[in-house]
Amino acid sequence: MKNDTPEKQLTELCSKLTHERATWNHINENGCNDPFWPDGCNMNLTRNHIISYKRDIAELCEKAGMSLPEEYFLKIPPEVDDNYMANLKQQARVDRLKQQGDKLSLKKTKFVDDGQLEFG
Template identity: 90%
Template sequence: MKENTPEQQLDLLCSQIIRERDHWNYINENGCNDPFWPDGCNMNLTRNHIISYKRDIAELCEKAGMSLPEEYFLKIPPEVDDNYMANLKQQARVDRLKQQGDKLSLKKTKFVDDGQLEFG
């Protein structure tokens, strides 16, 4: 199997950052369906994916002598309360999480994605 070129690897990592940012925003607004973990845990996991992809991009660009792409400088969504729930509509899921001892919170964390890039 042929390995992807550094440019192809970079394109894939950039698209993964975009996908994960969209996924974080979707969960923040609509929640998810994870039966065992609150939405906040899933959002923080998604945030960690973004951080990991940025680290991979930095390593790849340094190794291949490429400039960092614009996606590298996109804002990282904030960390949220692990017990955050976008809504409590999924009653069976909510009941299961409460039985596990989770103290669920509806306090939404705002992610101001104003299009500004973060340098530094």
């Protein structure tokens, strides 16, 4: 990606950022299939990716003298309980996580993605 134009790099970073936001929402609603970590841990990792992409976008725009794109101002999903599980339907996975000592929680975190942009 370093050999691409700044515009192409920006497009790629914006695409990755929006993909990670969609991933966070999907895990929050449906869970994931990670055999070793609860959904909340994966959601927080995804949140960190979003923060990292926003930082990369800001650095690229500053370096290239470009305006920040709309995607930069999209809300960052909240941090969640690492032991959050969207559901307990994957019995083998749930049992394995409990054997690791995880105290699983079904308390869903509300994230209102109302399309409003954040400035700040």
